[in-house]
Amino acid sequence: KKFFVCHSSQIAIVMAHINLSENTKLENEKEPIPEEDAKPENAERREFMIKAGSVCLGGVVAIPPIAAGIAVLMDPLRRKQGDADFTRVTLLDALPEDGTPKKFTIYADKQDAWNKFPNTAIGAIYLCRKSDGKIDAFNVVCPHLGCAVVFRESERDYYCPCHNSAFDLETGTQAPDSPSARGLDSLEVKVENEGEVWVKFQNFQPGIADKKAIV
Ligand code: FES
Structure with missing residues (x-):
């Protein structure tokens, strides 16, 4: 099993890698795939990086709404009872x-x-x-x-x-x-x-x- 921790800098690197891979892919439509990229272990690595980038990006996007939901749920507990009227x-x-x-x-x-x-x-x-x-x-x-x-x-x-x-x-x-x-x-x-x-x-x-x- 492979475990990883996502940081914003790592996400940027992963996304850059994805873009690079896509560009390479377009280029490859015109040119034959380099022998090095065609190796099975490199293809597997590229696929893993794309999936890791997607998971990290999904996690980052989900954080704000989850945090907002928790804040709303906890709000009554944070309210303090006022003075007697x-x-x-x-x-x-x-x-x-x-x-x-x-x-x-x-x-x-x-x-x-x-x-x-x-x-x-x-x-x-x-x-x-x-x-x-x-x-x-x-x-x-x-x-x-x-x-x-x-x-x-x-x-x-x-x-x-x-x-x-x-x-x-x-x-x-x-x-x-x-x-x-x-x-x-x-x-x-x-x-x-x-x-x-x-x-x-x-x-x-x-x-x-x-x-x-x-x-
Ligand atoms: S409760 Fe003890 S005297 Fe009133």
Whole structure:
């Protein structure tokens, strides 16, 4: 078996050799084939060089479309998810005026590397309307290990039943005897268009003291 490696300079040499061979062939139509060229081993060598040139040229021509195809296929993996956007959650009038928190599921268009999932539940929040008109928003995910907290009417706080973490209703700060390393994760809120409540929903990494968004 014969193995070979193609380089552009070698392709040029091979193609030049092919042209030379073709020219020689035309000349040979007029003149008798030289005795040296007529030898079987030289004819075999010439045929091998022509085939090698064709294979190399085909490989070079095929590289750009193959590379472009791979780039398109890998493109979604190279895209990075952007920052969280604000989501319209509810109307201001839907929130109790006495400061009792109300839970809302957050829906958004979700996307993985190749697919889009429109209007999918991506989490939940508590909204709490204060007497001064300010609105607090907390992600329901417990910062300890990721269970969901609930509003405890009897204690007027947020509570996680998994490992008994409790959080202040006003500030979200964890109670001193709670295993959670930080308070509830607050979210940005804005009121627009005469009473629409918009929240910048994000999830944060549980189990650490710092509030670090999951991107
Ligand atoms: S997950 Fe909430 S206290 Fe452990």
